[in-house]
Amino acid sequence: MTFAFLFVKGYLFTLLFLIYIYIALAESWNILGGYAGQICLGAGAFFGTGAYAFALCLLDGLPFILCLIIGGIAALGLAVILIPMFKLRGIYFSMGSLFLPEILKSLVLNLKSVTRGASGLILPINSATHTAYCYFISLFIAVGVTFISYMISKSRIRLAFEAVREDENAAASLGVNIVKFKIIALLLTSFFCGMAGGIYAYQMVYIEPYGVFELSWSVTPVFMSVIGGVGSIIGPLVGASIYLFLSQAIATSIGEMNLLVLGLLLIIVMLFTPQGVTGALRNIYKKYFVTERGESKS
Amino acid sequence: MLMRANMKYKQILLVTAIILVILVAISYYAAITQSSTIFQVLFNSVFTGAIYGLLAVGLALIFGVMKVINICHGEFVLLGAYTAFWLYVLLGLSPFISIFLAFPVLFCIGLLISKGLINRALKYGMDQPLLIAFGLSLCLQNLIKIFWTATPRAIITSFGTLSIYGVTFPVLYLLMICVTAFMLFALGLFLTKTHIGRAIRAVAMDAEAASLMGVNPDRINMFSYALGAALAAVTGTLIAMIYPFDPASGSMYINRAFASIVLGGIGYIPGAFIGGIILGTAEGISSLFLGDAVRNGVSYLLFLIILIFKPSGLFSKYRTF
Numbered sequence: 001m002t003f004a005f006l007f008v009k010g011y012l013f014t015l016l017f018l019i020y021i022y023i024a025l026a027e028s029w030n031i032l033g034g035y036a037g038q039i040c041l042g043a044g045a046f047f048g049t050g051a052y053a054f055a056l057c058l059l060d061g062l063p064f065i066l067c068l069i070i071g072g073i074a075a076l077g078l079a080v081i082l083i084p085m086f087k088l089r090g091i092y093f094s095m096g097s098l099f100l101p102e103i104l105k106s107l108v109l110n111l112k113s114v115t116r117g118a119s120g121l122i123l124p125i126n127s128a129t130h131t132a133y134c135y136f137i138s139l140f141i142a143v144g145v146t147f148i149s150y151m152i153s154k155s156r157i158r159l160a161f162e163a164v165r166e167d168e169n170a171a172a173s174l175g176v177n178i179v180k181f182k183i184i185a186l187l188l189t190s191f192f193c194g195m196a197g198g199i200y201a202y203q204m205v206y207i208e209p210y211g212v213f214e215l216s217w218s219v220t221p222v223f224m225s226v227i228g229g230v231g232s233i234i235g236p237l238v239g240a241s242i243y244l245f246l247s248q249a250i251a252t253s254i255g256e257m258n259l260l261v262l263g264l265l266l267i268i269v270m271l272f273t274p275q276g277v278t279g280a281l282r283n284i285y286k287k288y289f290v291t292e293r294g295e296s297k298s
Numbered sequence: 299m300l301m302r303a304n305m306k307y308k309q310i311l312l313v314t315a316i317i318l319v320i321l322v323a324i325s326y327y328a329a330i331t332q333s334s335t336i337f338q339v340l341f342n343s344v345f346t347g348a349i350y351g352l353l354a355v356g357l358a359l360i361f362g363v364m365k366v367i368n369i370c371h372g373e374f375v376l377l378g379a380y381t382a383f384w385l386y387v388l389l390g391l392s393p394f395i396s397i398f399l400a401f402p403v404l405f406c407i408g409l410l411i412s413k414g415l416i417n418r419a420l421k422y423g424m425d426q427p428l429l430i431a432f433g434l435s436l437c438l439q440n441l442i443k444i445f446w447t448a449t450p451r452a453i454i455t456s457f458g459t460l461s462i463y464g465v466t467f468p469v470l471y472l473l474m475i476c477v478t479a480f481m482l483f484a485l486g487l488f489l490t491k492t493h494i495g496r497a498i499r500a501v502a503m504d505a506e507a508a509s510l511m512g513v514n515p516d517r518i519n520m521f522s523y524a525l526g527a528a529l530a531a532v533t534g535t536l537i538a539m540i541y542p543f544d545p546a547s548g549s550m551y552i553n554r555a556f557a558s559i560v561l562g563g564i565g566y567i568p569g570a571f572i573g574g575i576i577l578g579t580a581e582g583i584s585s586l587f588l589g590d591a592v593r594n595g596v597s598y599l600l601f602l603i604i605l606i607f608k609p610s611g612l613f614s615k616y617r618t619f
Binding site for chain 2: 037039041081084085087088089091092094095096098099100102103106107110215219222226257259260262263264265266267270271274
């Protein structure tokens with residue numbers, strides 16, 4: 001699967017590239033939204049910032065990998081703005097992050113001397129290595145985020161995150177520095193979203209503010225993690241696959257209205273299985289195949 | 299009781315003092331520069347602020363009772379605006395008359411949404427209702443786009459203007475201020491004098507204690523959500539007359555409304571209205587001096603500053619709902 005791009009050009013390459021981007025976004029959102037329980041509704045801001053920082057650095061002639069890292073760091077710098085919202089309950093953070101892409105879009109549109117406003121940026125690419133770079137780097141980012149998510153799930157940090165998610169007061173009274181752990185989660189998420197934005201910009205060759213700060217870049221990470229099931233590693237992977245399938249099916253049938261379907265699905269999942277698809281499957285498994293004592297039924 | 303009256307008195311005094319100081323500062327500026335532009339801008343921005351305030355009041359009502367930020371509030375505004383627009387185009391009704399239609403329609407929609415979706419999710423925790431409202435906002439936005447296309451719409455009315463000392467007062471704005479004042483007055487009376495209004499305040503203060511007193515919190519949640527939606531619709535019909543709107547502009551209004559309630563102290567209704575006026579004024583004045591491009595950022599900046607320096611809001615001391 002890793003070398004798929006060598007013998008398939010075009011569609012399948014785009015599909016694989018997209019699924020890596022989606023996995024990276026969903027897994028990184030899951031660190032903040034799933035483990036630490038802070039619902040970020042503006043991941044598109046990190047994504048777009050990463051894309052723009054990457055593009056601007058690449059235009060300045062910096063090496064590719066450095067540009068990508070700068071993209072991540074720029075998104076991380078943006079995340080610092082959101083830190084004051086952690087002083088209060090989660091809802092401030094959700095709302096504060098919701099407006100961020102809109103603000104950044106108008107900022108990018110108005111800073112014409114740097115970003116060329118609405119006319120966008122065309123990236124200098126090396127067409128010989130473009131496909132390979134996109135493929136491997138996106139794969140690398142996706143695997144990297146998943147690996148870090150796995151490391152977190154095995155470490156002590158995850159316990160702290162879960163304590164913050166379940167009950168902030170109780171966590172604080174047990175000596176967990178809740179703001180510190182929220183900030184760690186936010187910084188990890190923003191860094192990887194920024195890197196995903198950078199590689200996306202490289203793959204698209206041309207970026208403009210309406211494209212990278214689009215609402216759907218904020219919606220899809222939420223959607224994928226929540227549909228798949230938050231707070232686990234496998235959930236966002238499942239969610240990203242479901243989303244890719246849906247978006248391709250929708251694109252060929254009803255076109256632009258994909259956000260309508262996503263919104264409906266989000267509502268349905270939240271109403272009936274708040275733990276997402278993997279959570280629902282786990283519940284079904286427990287109900288039918290495991291006895292009350294925890295032994296599996298034959 | 300006495301203490302509360304005393305607090306209200308102090309509060310009114312404080313607000314009046316602030317407004318007086320600002321007015322004196324601005325007249326001083328106008329006297330130096332010999333122009334009435336600043337008065338014009340001030341009037342327009344206070345007016346815009348009153349519109350934001352009316353919007354924020356609905357949001358604060360919903361938040362106060364259900365502890366849910368209603369992200370699809372902006373879409374309710376748009377539904378109100380489109381109702382007014384189509385009644386105006388198809389039947390030639392003035393938007394001031396279509397308020398009487400938009401209010402009950404959105405009230406019913408709000409009842410259905412809270413009965414079917416938000417109330418059910420409330421038992422799961424805080425995040426689920428938020429995500430449901432988010433999903434709803436996406437759905438409504440795209441449904442509006444499907445039904446009425448993405449073309450920006452606007453209602454053009456002609457009510458003429460009044461000119462006083464070189465400052466132009468469009469009659470439309472004055473009428474709208476009357477509507478806003480009436481809505482707020484009616485809401486205040488409703489919340490303090492009627493049985494159901496008192497029940498709403500009781501649930502906002504302590505849902506469990508209220509349910510022990512024989513109030514059904516589910517029903518009160520439904521009712522206050524519907525009331526918030528209806529207030530949003532009224533704001534929408536007013537907004538339709540002054541700004542162009544399209545399916546994506548809902549996010550702008552929820553942005554302003556949320557910034558207003560944070561400014562005023564979240565969960566405190568008069569604070570939300572005053573927060574809206576402060577926000578509108580800040581936006582107007584900053585776009586006069588720094589250009590119209592900053593308009594979007596001002597509400598965010600104010601929101602951040604408040605969160606950093608006074609997270610509980612400007613009027614948190616008077617929080618009584």
